[in-house]
Amino acid sequence: MTTTDNNNVLLRVEHLVKHFPITRSKMLIFSQQVGAVHAVDDISFSLIKGETLGLVGESGCGKSTTGRTILQLHRPTSGHVYFEGKDLAVMQGEELRKMRRRMQMVFQDPYASLNPRMTVGEIIGEPLIVHDLASPKEAEERVQDLLKLVGLNPSFSNRYPHEFSGGQRQRIGVARALALQPAMIVCDEPISALDVSIQAQVVNLLEDLQTEFNLTYLFIAHDLSMIRHISTRVAVMYLGVIVELADRNELYAHPLHPYTQALLSAVPIPDPVAEEKRKRIILQGDVPSPVNPPSGCRFRTRCPLATAICSEARPEFREVSPNHWVACHLV
Amino acid sequence: MADILNVEGLETQFRTQDGIVHAVNGVSFRLKEGETLGIVGESGCGKSVTMMSMMRLIPSPPGKVVAGRAMYQGKDLLKLSNDEIRDIRGSEISIIFQDPMTSFNPVLTVGRQVAEPLEIHMGMSQKQAYERAAEMLSMVGIPNAKERLSDYPHQFSGGMRQRAMIAMALVCTPQILIADEPTTALDVTIQAQIVDLVKRLREELGMAMIWITHDLGIISGLAHRVAVMYAGYKIEEAPVKDLYANPQHPYTIGLLSSLPRLDESSRRRLASIDGIPPILYERPNYCPFAPRCRFVHERCWQENPPLIEVGPDHYAACWVQPETGRYRE
Numbered sequence: 001m002t003t004t005d006n007n008n009v010l011l012r013v014e015h016l017v018k019h020f021p022i023t024r025s026k027m028l029i030f031s032q033q034v035g036a037v038h039a040v041d042d043i044s045f046s047l048i049k050g051e052t053l054g055l056v057g058e059s060g061c062g063k064s065t066t067g068r069t070i071l072q073l074h075r076p077t078s079g080h081v082y083f084e085g086k087d088l089a090v091m092q093g094e095e096l097r098k099m100r101r102r103m104q105m106v107f108q109d110p111y112a113s114l115n116p117r118m119t120v121g122e123i124i125g126e127p128l129i130v131h132d133l134a135s136p137k138e139a140e141e142r143v144q145d146l147l148k149l150v151g152l153n154p155s156f157s158n159r160y161p162h163e164f165s166g167g168q169r170q171r172i173g174v175a176r177a178l179a180l181q182p183a184m185i186v187c188d189e190p191i192s193a194l195d196v197s198i199q200a201q202v203v204n205l206l207e208d209l210q211t212e213f214n215l216t217y218l219f220i221a222h223d224l225s226m227i228r229h230i231s232t233r234v235a236v237m238y239l240g241v242i243v244e245l246a247d248r249n250e251l252y253a254h255p256l257h258p259y260t261q262a263l264l265s266a267v268p269i270p271d272p273v274a275e276e277k278r279k280r281i282i283l284q285g286d287v288p289s290p291v292n293p294p295s296g297c298r299f300r301t302r303c304p305l306a307t308a309i310c311s312e313a314r315p316e317f318r319e320v321s322p323n324h325w326v327a328c329h330l331v
Numbered sequence: 332m333a334d335i336l337n338v339e340g341l342e343t344q345f346r347t348q349d350g351i352v353h354a355v356n357g358v359s360f361r362l363k364e365g366e367t368l369g370i371v372g373e374s375g376c377g378k379s380v381t382m383m384s385m386m387r388l389i390p391s392p393p394g395k396v397v398a399g400r401a402m403y404q405g406k407d408l409l410k411l412s413n414d415e416i417r418d419i420r421g422s423e424i425s426i427i428f429q430d431p432m433t434s435f436n437p438v439l440t441v442g443r444q445v446a447e448p449l450e451i452h453m454g455m456s457q458k459q460a461y462e463r464a465a466e467m468l469s470m471v472g473i474p475n476a477k478e479r480l481s482d483y484p485h486q487f488s489g490g491m492r493q494r495a496m497i498a499m500a501l502v503c504t505p506q507i508l509i510a511d512e513p514t515t516a517l518d519v520t521i522q523a524q525i526v527d528l529v530k531r532l533r534e535e536l537g538m539a540m541i542w543i544t545h546d547l548g549i550i551s552g553l554a555h556r557v558a559v560m561y562a563g564y565k566i567e568e569a570p571v572k573d574l575y576a577n578p579q580h581p582y583t584i585g586l587l588s589s590l591p592r593l594d595e596s597s598r599r600r601l602a603s604i605d606g607i608p609p610i611l612y613e614r615p616n617y618c619p620f621a622p623r624c625r626f627v628h629e630r631c632w633q634e635n636p637p638l639i640e641v642g643p644d645h646y647a648a649c650w651v652q653p654e655t656g657r658y659r660e
Contacts, residue, residue, distance in 0.1 A: 058518035058519065058520065058521075059518055165607045167607065195373040195374055195545070195608075196373060196545060196546075196547075196586055196589060196590065197373060197585060197586060197589055197603065197604040197608075198603075198607065199589070200589035200590075200601035200602065200603035200604075201603040201604075201605070203601055204600060204601055204603055207600075222518065222519065224519070224593055225548070225590065225591045225592055225593045226591050228591060228593060228595070229591030229595075229598065229601065230591075249596050252593065252594075252596070253596070262520060263519065263520060264593065265523075266519045266520045266522065266523035267519055267548070267593045268526075268546070268548035268549045268551060268552055269548055269551065269552075269592055269593055269594055270547040270548045270551050270575065270587060270590050270592065271551055271575055271592070272551040272552065272571045272572045272575050273572060273575075273576070274594065275551050275552035276552070278552075280523055280527065282523055282524055282527050283520045283523075283524070286488045286490055286491070286521070287518075
């Protein structure tokens with residue numbers, strides 16, 4: 001949708017919707033759906049080969065659900081996810097399992113995402129075994145290579161996850177994602193659990209690997225400074241919808257959506273002289289509940305510029321200048 | 332301006348299965364009236380333990396404050412009786428904790444918890460205390476404060492809970508507010524709300540503040556002076572502008588250059604600091620940052636550097652001058 005050059009498009013998401021049902025049981029066994037969490041509500045975007053698309057937003061905006069729904073870890077409520085031209089949303093069973101080789105994930109929590117009872121070698125080698133791509137012996141060799149690749153000592157393969165620090169564990173998570181030589185990796189807040197001095201280590205590693213293997217990243221994060229650093233293009237989400245999408249420098253230099261503007265103004269800069277000159281747009285109130293999102297524009301309840309039309313119609317996500325997409329009535 | 336708080340040589344240790352962990356190793360700092368001091372460091376550097384030690388909130392055992400003084404209004408906080416320190420906590424020196432989810436008692440109403448310090452420290456009646464609590468809650472921007480007094484903490488959102496926490500800390504108009512990563516668990520737009528609020532209240536009430544954080548961004552617009560901690564040592568301290576413009580310890584330099592900036596359009600490679608912070612089972616006779624330092628010299632392995640005055644009101648614990656890579660004079 002954001003580009004017409006189909007040859008370079010790796011992933012095309014069209015009108016993706018993911019609602020989680022809220023059920024209540026009246027009697028002991030009969031449960032009835034009484035509502036839905038509108039986690040992702042009709043979003044469309046594309047990923048171009050070799051790029052990093054930053055998906056940014058506050059907690060609960062649906063950015064992680066988007067990542068997981070693309071990988072079919074959640075099945076979409078409606079919409080399409082075309083990966084290398086094939087629609088993952090209609091795939092089932094073995095066919096889908098085969099596609100998973102091409103798309104992997106790095107998780108947020110390096111403590112919870114590694115099985116504490118498996119050795120590092122087993123963790124990294126497991127994808128190769130379950131996809132029948134290597135014998136145990138070959139897998140072992142491949143594990144050594146992967147450990148070296150992510151900057152860990154190959155002799156560590158017999159150790160258990162608890163013997164490693166947070167940053168090292170995240171490297172193990174990256175090695176596991178790389179084992180199947182995927183085309184795309186969804187990085188779901190891969191650095192937010194790490195200390196500042198370690199974050200840069202992992203980000204640099206991800207950038208090096210991208211160059212080496214021509215990887216495509218969907219990089220989910222809430223840290224806007226890091227998103228600017230790592231992304232080619234950036235999509236801003238709010239309450240289940242993408243409100244703005246543009247090339248990274250364009251988005252940060254000319255944010256058009258009032259939410260993007262407020263979000264960017266809220267990020268502190270590590271420079272007291274620059275901080276003195278900045279003007280903050282302080283948003284009032286909290287993010288509304290995704291169970292019962294506001295009518296029309298999702299942001300209208302906190303938007304300093306909202307007018308009557310904002311509550312009546314949902315703003316169209318449209319291209320206002322080349323490659324700069326925004327969903328706002330007032331732009 | 333006069334010092335309102337003067338901490339000297341604070342040392343705290345924890346007894347663990349693996350040995351004694353030296354969490355705080357001789358930390359000193361001063362706080363002037365109306366001043367905001369930022370304490371920056373990564374997890375495990377001892378920044379929270381320093382504050383907890385000073386406020387006598389370290390669980391003992393396993394923890395123990397083994398040395399130091401914390402002078403507040405002519406009294407050493409570390410030598411006060413339990414009753415005396417309890418009188419100071421919450422009335423003269425207040426703390427806001429990091430996690431707004433777990434710092435409230437879930438089975439007491441918000442009103443009960445915000446009003447409690449008034450009844451205990453100010454001797455107010457329950458009715459007076461609840462009225463004052465409602466005023467305080469509306470001052471921190473909680474709508475319909477009066478009705479919400481009877482709500483339980485789970486009925487508040489994260490941002491509102493942190494506001495209520497601030498109301499609770501400020502309800503007795505303390506001289507000093509200690510904020511221990513109060514915005515780390517919050518989203519960035521909510522963080523901006525809270526910082527805005529704290530700045531306003533700081534002016535109105537004229538209180539001094541210690542703001543503990545790992546985020547060099549947030550502290551730059553908030554603090555007057557910043558102290559950087561590493562492995563239980565204060566390794567650098569300077570006025571805020573000086574620290575960011577002219578950092579003198581390799582660790583501070585590393586931290587600042589490992590941060591991407593929102594206003595940076597070029598895609599430079601982030602400078603990373605190799606290795607991980609140490610856990611100290613004994614006090615090192617070398618610089619604790621030496622294993623990760625790119626300026627490391629022979630002397631760094633022989634002697635742990637003390638804080639050296641490297642500029643006006645600017646102190647750094649490093650033998651080496653980072654501009655030249657040679658020993659300081």
